[in-house]
Amino acid sequence: MSCCGGKPCGNAAGSVSAATNAPVSADATRESVKDYYGKVLAKSDDLKTNACTTDSGMPAKVKAVFPLLSDEVVAKYYGCGIVVPELLEGCSVLDLGCGAGRDCFIISKLVGEKGRVVGVDMTEEQLEVANRNIDFHTKAFGLAAPNVEFRKGYIEKLDECDLADNSFDVIVSNCVINLSPDKDAVLREAYRVLKPGGELYFSDVYADRRVPQELVADPVLFGECLSGALYWNDFLTIARKHGFADPRLVSDARITINNKAIEEKVGHIKFYSATYRLFKHADLETDCEDYGEAVIYKGTIPTYPRAFTLDAHHTFDAGRVVPVCRNTLRMVLETRLAPHFEVLGAGAQHFGIFEGCGKAVPFASAKGDPAAAAVGGKKKSAGGCC
Ligand SMILES: C[S@@+](CC[C@H](N)C(=O)[O-])C[C@H]1O[C@@H](n2cnc3c(N)ncnc32)[C@H](O)[C@@H]1O
Structure with a gap:
């Protein structure tokens, strides 16, 4: 949530532009x-x-x-x-x-x-x-x-x-x-x-x-x-x-x-x-969306027979069903990692923001709704991505 009611906050005085962070020339x-x-x-x-x-x-x-x-x-x-x-x-x-x-x-x-x-x-x-x-x-x-x-x-x-x-x-x-x-x-x-x-x-x-x-x-x-x-x-x-x-x-x-x-x-x-x-994947989204999908790591990446770590929030035990957001699914199924994963779920239906992603439903009227609390990051799941 922006601290400035949607107005840009601006750089701190004396700092340099984010894109350069280098002396002037x-x-x-x-x-x-x-x-x-x-x-x-x-x-x-x-x-x-x-x-x-x-x-x-x-x-x-x-x-x-x-x-x-x-x-x-x-x-x-x-x-x-x-x-x-x-x-x-x-x-x-x-x-x-x-x-x-x-x-x-x-x-x-x-x-x-x-x-x-x-x-x-x-x-x-x-x-x-x-x-x-x-x-x-x-x-x-x-x-x-x-x-x-x-x-x-x-x-x-x-x-x-x-x-x-x-x-x-x-x-x-x-x-x-x-x-x-x-x-x-x-x-x-x-x-x-x-x-x-x-x-x-x-x-x-x-x-x-x-x-x-x-x-x-x-x-x-x-x-x-x-x-x-x-x-x-x-x-x-x-x-x-x-x-x-x-x-x-x-x-x-x-x-x-x-x-x-x-x-x-x-x-x-x-x-x-x-x-x-x-x-680099043209269809990755900025947020983690839930399409009710899960993946299973086959244990086939050389030197990682038991578990494979994609990133700091995703370690896939071989053989375990892990619910994932659409972005994570694309990272493991539409890249060179693909031969080492199976997918579960048709992915035809969208279920909202992925649980545990750190982003909440923004509507005040959703407060107290257990589903909204879950997406607010209070409940942790094996597939929580961010
Ligand atoms: C900290 S050293 C790291 C070198 C190497 N990656 C390593 O792990 O040993 C930084 C290297 O980046 C090169 N470098 C820095 N800025 C560069 C630029 N704008 N274009 C090309 N090379 C650059 C430097 O010449 C230097 O060799």
Whole structure:
């Protein structure tokens, strides 16, 4: 419910536009970030905070690839999460801001001989490391030919990297979009190059409020992936604006910073690293609607025989009937996950907002009606989505 009786609330004084969250000139921002990742930092240990490199909970399929990676690539990792979704074999995958290529190489192993990986980054020094490690990983993974390539360019301008509409099954990105001077363009371009049914699966840093301009203008705070972070609700607005109607949070962790001087500078602002998955599907709606449908996970996704987690609110035990909203149904039945789910219910009738979605029937006259209380989020169900 709006606090202002429907009138726009407006930005807090001194904060920057939600779509940019960057110092005034886009070119100056990019040059400063290039300098930080190309010249100032030589390896992960040189970072001043733990905003980047907050990896946790690595899945077995990713752990298994680690011993095969080159030391040089691992030492120059600056990500903030695990951006390796399930079922990548044979997929075409794009990595936005691939850096020295650690995630690209992990994914190269998982997409295999029939898949391909493209990494895009603007920083020459990072791409040099990535390129000189292609042969090493091709051999280490036993591939007949390289399935990964790196292109120099801007993630806001993927057309300049010759990346066509509807050409990738999956886009990943690890701790990069916060550094972009034009987040709006990044999400627009990501949507354009994704195939229908594809997804943007990415980790990034978010703030609990809009970050004031004086902090955004600080090159160290910006380069350390803190002050360019979007306020999480602005991110959701931008994502929806570009067609990602129902962004799903997968995991999140508070960033502790661990640097007294920087903690003092950022004051009360709290930062989080979070992984989201954003499906491109023209029929996703902004809210979770109930069509009386349910799904059963077959237990067939490799390495997830017992349960599969779609997002922070949906873990499907194998064999269990789970009621789902129409959006969740589309995410599991009209994407590459489809062979692993069965559907129950004809879906011909609409039953209102999905129970447990966090949204209530808005009418005051519905108060006291048990059905209205349920949709208000007081009753929890296994399928509650948001
Ligand atoms: C924090 S590092 C993360 C690198 C890599 N994803 C990893 O996990 O190691 C950010 C990377 O994004 C790149 N980058 C930042 N803004 C960019 C932009 N607008 N276009 C292309 N690359 C960008 C930087 O050059 C840098 O390599």
